[in-house]
Structure formats: C-alpha cells, structure tokens
Amino acid sequence: MKGEVGAAEGGSERAAARRVFKVTAAGWSQRARHEERMRAGPTRCRPEPVMGFHCVCTTMPGSLPVNAEACWPKDVGIVALEIYFPSQYVDQAELEKFDGVDAGKYTIGLGQSKMGFCSDREDINSLCLTAVQKLMERNSLSYNCIGRLEVGTETIIDKSKSVKTVLMQLFEESGNTDVEGIDTTNACYGGTAALFNAINWVESSSWDGRYALVVAGDIAVYATGNARPTGGAGAVAMLVGPNAPLIFERGLRGTHMQHAYDFYKPDMVSEYPVVDGKLSIQCYLSALDRCYTVYRKKIHAQWQKEGVDKDFTLNDFGFMIFHSPYCKLVQKSVARLLLNDFLNDQTPTKENGIYSGLEAFRDVKLEDTYFDRDVEKAFMKASAEIFNQKTKASLLVSNQNGNMYTPSVYGCLASILAQYSPQQLAGQRIGVFSYGSGFAATLYSIKVSQDATPGSSLDKITASLSDLKARLDSRKCISPEVFAENMMLRQDTHHLANYIPQCSVDDLYEGTWYLVRVDEKHRRTYARRPVLGDGPLEAGVEVVHMGLAHEHIPSPAKKVPRIPAKTDSEAVAVSLSNGEH
Template sequence: MSSWPKDVGVLAVEQIFPAQYVDQTQLEEYDGVSGGKYTLGLGQGKMGFCTDREDVQSFCLTVLHNLVKNNNLKYSQIGRLEVGTETIIDKSKSVKTVLMQLFEEEGVTDVEGIDTTNACYGGTAALFNAINWVESSTWDGRYAVVIAADLAVYPAGTARPTGGAGAVGMLIGPNAPLVFDRGIRATYMKHAYDFYKPNLASEYAIVDGKLSIQCYLSALDNCYQLYRKKAQKLDPTNVGIESLDAMIFHSPYCKLVQKSFARLIFNDYKLATDDVRNAKYPGLDKFKDVNLEDTYFDRDVEKAFMTISNDAFEKKTKPSLLLANQIGNMYTSSVHSGLVSLLVSKEPSELVGHRIGLFSYGSGLASSMYSISVTKDLSKLTALMKNLKNVKPLLEKRVKVSPQKFTEIMETREKNYLVAPFEPVSSINELFDGTYYLKHVDKVHRRSYGRYVSENV
C-alpha cells in the first residue's frame, strides 16, 4: 500500500450547463397542472435545455477545453480520458474519440480510456476507472480526466419537468484536495426495466416511474448498509449519517433527494440498538419491526423520518441541490453537479477536513456509495474552489425562455433527431462565450463543431 500514489482524488472541477432555461412555475401554468406540482411536488425551480446548436459532444468539447484552459494544463499532461454518458449519438464511435481533436494541436494520441454507459451511473463508473488507473501499475504519472455529460430530454407530459442538461469535468491525480476514501466503496447492481432506451430512433426513454423509485430506494438501502459495514471495519466509531459532514445524491428531482436522506436516517434507526433507538428516535417505536422492502411507498414512514431528519437534511444535503434545482436532471453528471453545488455554496474554511458521502444511481440498475475526504490544507481547497467562482454568475446570466418557445424547441429537436444532412437553425449568439456548438451534420452523419467567442471577449 505504501507504493500507491498518495491522496488520489479530484484536483480540479469544471461545470457547464445551457445558456437558457424555462421557469417551472410558468411551465405548471402552461401545462395546466395544479400549482406547485413541479416546484413543490418535484422540488424544481428552473430547467436548463438545449437548442439544436448543442449536443452531448459539444458539451464534452466545451467542458474539456475549459478544464484544460482554466487549470493551465497541456493536453500532453493527460494520460487517460474517460467519458460517462447515456446520450448516445453513435452506436459505435465514442464521444471520447471526438474529443481527441482537441489533443491534435499538441500531437497527442497516447490517451487511454473510452465511453462508459449505463443510464445515470456512467459518470461514476468512468470516475472509478480513472481512480483505479492512477492507483494501478499501468499509471504513467500523467493526469486522468473524467467527463460526465448528458441531455435529459422527455416527451411532453408528466416526465418532461424532470429534464435538464449539463456536464462536469474532473481532473484526477495524486495529492488532491478531494481524496477518495479507499476500501469503502459499496456497490449494488441488479437487472431491472425501470428506465431504458430501446428505441434507437428516439431520444426518449421508456420509464416505469413507480418501479424506478422503488429501484432507487432499494439500491440506496443496500449501498448504505454495505458502506456502513465497510466503514466500521476501518473505524468502529464510524457509525451512520453522523460520520458524514455532507451527503450528496443522484438527483432525478430534488424532492426524491430529500426523501432519500430521510431514508438513510430510517436505515440508521433500523440498525441501531434498542437503547440508541429509544434515546435518538423517541416516538418512533411503531416502525421498529417494519421491513425495509415494505416501506418504499409507506407515507407514514416517509413523513415521520422526513420530519425527524429535516435539520440534518438542511445542513448536510440541501446545499448540494443548487444546480439540480436550477438546471434539473443531468443524468451522469447529476451527482457530480451535486458536489459542485456544495463547493460553490460554502466557503473553503467550512469544508476543510470534512467527509462527503455520495450515492450514484443508474437505472437498469447500477449504483454505488462512496466517500471523499476533504483536505485539511486550506490553500489547496481554496485553489480548487477558485475555478468554480463563475458558476453562480453564469446561472444568473442565462436567458429565460417562455414555455411555448421551449415546447417549440423540443418539437424541433424531436423532428430533427438523427436527420442527415442537417443544418441547425438556432442562433449561436444565445450561447455562453467559449461554448462549442454544432455547425453541420453531413449526409453520412459526420458532425462538425465550432467554438463561439463573442466580439466582446
């Protein structure tokens, strides 16, 4: 173990999202649903979306370019590039190979890694691959980069408000300010048809909403209990949610995250001794003998543990929901955007020395829980967080689009999905400065991209 690189983890993070959004309150009115259905029921505020000028490859080009530029890197310093996405443009050619055009100026071709796909879990699998590479005998001393990117698009109806879009880029290496805890990853995988995309001619998924929630909560239970067991082997005092200063979840919508945090408290309650239960959870005796698998849709359990966990949720998890609330579901980048949200919602001095838990879920199903230890070196953490200072200003710079215009854009996307040849019609002037955009799709589906830089820059 002494030969392993020390403190392997995240050295830098980059976040991008669309330059336009639709307001969920206005969308409720436009869709003719009851007030609060999307805002209170789902916990969503705004939803980012893309015009025909952006796709998953342009997202990845933008976030990779920004990560390299903002950290003064050379592409020759990157030895592994992993992409996690479920937004599939090509059934054979990986998004990673498209990104290699950014390496061409430096003549770099020796870069390991490829795309990883399984619903919203692909970004986590890519991240684990990168961590494992740095800690392996094949590591050559260069950095790894992980990109998680997706456009979450749904047809008109009840699922559409849970859409969104975004990408996160992470620089991985040793001596990091965000260190992955060794030996306590917990994984739970099973076969399920809760959300899947068998129709390759459409962006849309087939979704069994009730089953998807059941699978998510079941995976959470299993991952958390296994994580607790592994953590306690390393440190017997590491018991339950109290051992974590923050807890981040994959967020299809924010209300599910709040329910999930309460679910962890319910697990702690079930695993506690009678003495601890009586002292910490007064008035909840009626839930003592309830089986976990019988409670996925039990309103009494949900209400009781959301109430008792509310203060802890406000402290440990709510700060990580900024981007989920303002942008929506980002599939593979969702849990990592939760980490970005936490970092931009706190001062470095508030996070040094903390331990952060993360739960990643992808339908089908694949899930993991792991934790990150934040450095005690304030200067290292401050340097990482400095590059995220533009996240909140960019949120404010976005353009609000009416629900009617948003619907028209979604209809255009649906109509032109996989059409070739294709010329995008949306203006590039609506993009953030530095954004890569789709220029053209030729008759054999080859895509070309440009980079928008305004005259004011």
C-alpha cells in the first residue's frame, strides 16, 4: 500500500511536470532534465561564499534539487576574465623597414601597430598556466570551486598529452582532481568550442554546481615573409557560471562549418602553417555571411514569439567583435555585415540614411563580392561610423599585440570591457564572430547584465581589466633584429629534447610561468617568476636540481605544489609558491 501511494504521488508529480513542460522542439530537453532530477531524489543545497565570489557549489555531486525551476542556473555566462600577453613586442613600422617593404604595408594595410612575441622561455603550457593562476588569484577563488577545465589551442607540443593535464598541477594542493573537460583544437576556433562546452555543461544535468574554467591560448608565428607580421601570442582565461555579468543568449548561435585548405599545419616538426591567403579571406567572409544569416533567422523567430515583428540588423548590436587575424580584416567585416543588411532590406530605395548612394549594388550576389573593390570601398565608407561606434575599441589588444589565434576574439572582448564603464555596458548586446580555418565559425551574442551598481559582477569584471592599456604600455620594445633572432632560435630549437632555454627570465612579467628545461624524454619543467612586493599575485619560485648546484629565488609566500620531472641521470623538481587560493 505504501509503495502504491508513493507511486501514485510520484505519478501525479510527473503528470504535473508533463503539463508544465509540453513536448516541443524547444521544450523536450528541459522536460527530460526535469524528470531525470525528480528520479534522482532529494539533494542538499548549501550555498557558500568563497573569497569575493559566491561559489555555486550548491548541491551534492551527481544530483540537483527536485525543484528544477528554483535551482536551474540563470544567466549563465562569463563571470570573470583574465588576459595574458608577452612582455615584449616588435614595432610594426620598424619591422616594415627591416623587411624592406613599403611604409604602411603592415601599419595601414594590415592595421597593426605592434606585435607581441615569446622567447624560448614561454610555450603554450606556460602561457595557460599564467592566465589561469592569475585569474584565480585576482578573484580570490579556490581551486575546489572548479568542476570543469577546458583548453582551446592550436599550438600543439604533444600529440597525446593535453595542456589541460599540465594545468592540473595548479590544483594539486587543493586535492581537487574531479575536474571534467579536455583540450579542443580547430585552428582559431578551439577557444570558442571550449567555451561552448563549458556553457553547455553548466546548463546541463551533468552540472554539479561548480564553476567551469576555460582558457584559450596560442603562439602565432610564421616563416619569414608576408605573413610574419600577422603573428602574436597570448592567453585568455574565463570563469563560467550562473548569475554572470556577460550572459550567453540561449538559442542564438549561427554556425557554419565546411572543408577547406585555407590555413593548416601539416608539418609536425614545425610551428609554421601553410597559408593560402586569398582562400583564407574568402572562407572567413563566406563564413561570416552564413553565420549572420542563421543568427538573424533565429533571433527573428525569438522576436516573433515575443510579439516583435522586425528584421534584425547590425544596429541591434551594441557592440560587434570579431576574430582578428589583423585589424583591417575586422573593419572589412563590419562593412560585410552592412552589405548583408542592405541586400536583406526589402524596403523601397532610401535616398537618405545609411544606405544612401548604395543602390547600384542592389542586385549583387554575396558570393561574387569577396574581392570586389567597388563593393568593399562603398560599404566600408558607409559603415565607417558603425565601425567607430561598435567595433573599433575592441581592437586595442589586436592592434597592439597581434593575432593570438584562439584567444583573439576574447582579447577583443577584454578590450571592450577595459574601455567602457559598467553604466555604458549595462544591457548591451555584444555580437561575437569566431572563426577558425579549415574551417569552423559561429556568430553568437552576449547580453550584458543590467546591474552596473558598485560591487556588482559587472563592476568587478570591468575593474579587473581597467589596467589593460597600462599593461600594454609597460611592455618592452625589441628591435626587429632581435625579434628575428628570437624567431630563428624558436625555429632551431622547436621540439628539441634535452634543452635548456637560453633567453633571460628577467624579461618576463612578474608572476609569469616559464619553461625551465626539456629533458631527454621531452618532459617539460616549469617555474614561476616571483612577484616582488605586496599584492594578490605575490609568489616565489625555488628550482632544485638534485645532485647539482641549487638555484633559489626566495619567496615570502607559502610553498604549494611540487612539479617533478625526473630523468634517468637526475631528478629535477620545481617548488612553486603562491598566495592563498
């Protein structure tokens, strides 16, 4: 009898759930997740603040509350963001002289001012270690609050071992090894794919209440020639969770994927890609067209359900940011979106306004205009004000540091957050176009939180990036001759075993992770340059070579995880220090 009553009660609850969640294309998954949680039984919710953030570890792993509506994550998106770029750069105007090309070829033709680059002391692992640890420290986060860690990169130094597993060394002191996620690779799109995975995890029945952490990082280098000035390097780490200031709009992603050999890296022993420049531009612009078309259809359908009957246009974005191989392509991309809007506009000819003087192009086909100079010139002129208002500020990092590959578009996001106040950003829709050669692309949108009050999550994320321009200005300018020597050193020593880097650690920012050595089995050892003085990043490094002389950098901070790298002839260990997690 008791079982029958329980079954009846359970049946009535499920019947009620079915009435709430009708089986539709949009609602099926929500209903399924809801019923799965009901079957899981009661759980324990215990929200607790964690050093500046409210840790979202609210349930026991593996289950969520029966009341799905009350506990389902709201406003999932980017909670915090940290960007890292090298401490040295080469001036593009000086590089033009050194390369013997016409003045303005790089600075005007590409729209680039400076290009950051790495010495042999930095690799993809060290870049990501630096970005992740700085994000955690700046926001006073515990590593126990991370339940998923994803890496997006195309800088591959091991065909089996992921960057993510190297980053797990940062988690050792916390004892947290229950961390899902792995690396994702497809040219410059890997960071976006990793970010989508993290967003989807938080919004799924697999979510255990903890944050996801995504890091996109790359070192972009090219052989001597026309492509070399489009290089760069850096990493962006992003904390993903609910109640975010940068909210990913559900159902609003336009994706296009297709096969092409526009840019690829078939040589396993070289960092340099094979590039078909003209095809790469065509693929980028065609992907932009396709993604924008799909995005517009999806948001138009949402608007119609809300009783709004209008076409979506570029003006409906408060800001529009792009993957930026070089800044001039981004400016052309804004013009491209205006061309799409123009061809989609069914209203009669407008003598005035943004389309004034463009009627001669009314019958052009998008696929015929990728390299049409007349179309490009006309729409770049017509879209100039839109570019200045919605996109230009996003190119700060791209212009000053170059193409970072996977983190490129997120460097653009950081640039926006660094240059606008919370009040200016609140409620804005940010369009994001991510592209990776081969090729894969998505155009999606982020809605900025309306809450711009002091101490809000939006206020915190903008404050954390307020020093971005000062950090760019603090870098050291390196001559083109020394830059070329560095590139040759990287080329000659790429993937060498039993190698100790030659460049100075003193040239790195304080708090930067760096490569100590590669042993004869290609195992890499890293250390962190200490931060001198007070601050949340205060740290030190002790490097111990067993059986050899000791190199010691004293630290006032406590010691945390040891990273062993033993060889047959010696054992090498790095003892790291950092502040409270």
